[in-house]
Amino acid sequence: MLVNGNPRSAALARRKSATHRRFAGADWVPRVFDSLEEISEWPVIVKPDLGQGGVGVTLVHGLREARDAMQKMQDPVLVEYLPGAEITVDCFTDRKRKLVWIGPRTRERVRAGITMRSRLLDATPDIEAIAREINDALELRGPWFFQLKADGNGRWKLLEMSCRVAGTMVAQRARGINLPLMAVQDFLERDLIALENPHVKLVERNIATRAELDFEYDTVFVDLDDTLILNGFAVPQTMAFLYQSIAAGKKIVLLTRHRFDVAKTLASARIDSGIFERIVVVRDDESKADYVTPTSIFIDNHFPERLNVAKKRAIPVLDVDMVEFLIR
Known part of the structure; x- marks a missing residue:
């Protein structure tokens, strides 16, 4: 059995266009353009429908740039440009579909799409409302996450969501919230309580290099x-x-x-x-x-x-x- 293995939720999360359609009308979904002719204000973002880690995301300032960017990627998506801060929100849903944890964190230093420096934030009412709307609409279980970026007015808009463990969910473990272990406990039919350490505010990650000695010694x-x-x-x-x-x-x-x-x-x-x-x-x-x-x-x-x-x-x-x- 796969944690968060619901095929409909996984398929929806895999494509940004499917995610946008599912939550169309919500004020936290960015504007999506069906064609270049719909765009009246530049810049906009061109990004692959099937993608992750910011790979292929391109900021374009006019029609020529947009056409060039779209020709270079498969299944491009046109969305409004969001100039504000970006955060990831780590979540956990138990077997009863109860949202047990909502943990926002910043993306202050990113390498190859993976956050290396995160500041752990409190879940504000607007972030919590988005998490609950996603949780209520989809069949989720275990760890999942979504990413938000602020528009020009400081309002959070959805970048993407995924029903899997995020690369930097380890930041929550530093906070006392071990989301993968919680998934195991949930599958053992145990009710969960998220016991947070509120004094952990910043997590730095780095590449650890390990070596192996090809030498037997006692x-x-x-x-x-x-x-x-x-x-x-x-x-x-x-x-x-x-x-x-x-x-x-x-x-x-x-x-x-x-x-x-x-x-x-x-x-x-x-x-x-x-x-x-x-x-x-x-x-x-x-x-x-x-x-x-x-x-x-x-x-x-x-x-x-x-x-x-x-x-x-x-x-x-x-x-x-x-x-x-x-x-x-």
Whole structure:
């Protein structure tokens, strides 16, 4: 079974022209032109009937531009130009067709049609009214969303709607509203309450890059100064990787040239020495490579130390900035 798998609702949401026809007459539907001859005021928008993420949307300022744009796309739609702010409204409808959640958010920074920066807004009466009209008119269940843009007078007009999870619905999860999980709970016949955290107002997204080590190891050797502890505080990404490694059954060995009492330094940084299989303090005339085993990886902020271990042991050596690529 598909969440929001109603074929009529899905077909209507897929085409902007079908959405416009279904809600024709509502004051929140933008003006749609059947032909270029109907247009008396420019600019207008030309966009594909079957499209998403703003792909192909073109602002045109006259007949020639409009004809050129329409010839370049399949099934073009002509709609009024909306110069104002744009928002997405994330919604959730339960199995009883009750609208459980209405969550507007801004689209302040967009990449490839996906919102990377969202400010979480309260649902105003006009936004809530649009959500309820859509919900009452269509058979919806689970997460769905619609997008609005303000016209020249600041009134919200519909851009499109879709009965699926939006790319940035994760913003609602940061707010405490886990819409995909709510869908699972709804299909388990459980009644839902949306418990919002009102203190989350802004969500930033970025591309996280992950790497995989093509190397079997059983031990992580890690340096102390400026690798595990920096300016008296534990380095978060190093600690996260060490705990991840412990959960994966790896041994952790602290390998350091620290000149002070290691136990006291760890304690002052709130690091439990119990996470280490052993602690090795190396003298200035010794090489760290002599302590490193062949089935291990080595983490150290100091390049000469990494170079020496890499040459002598031929194992992966990582600077602190490389560690974050291995955190799952």
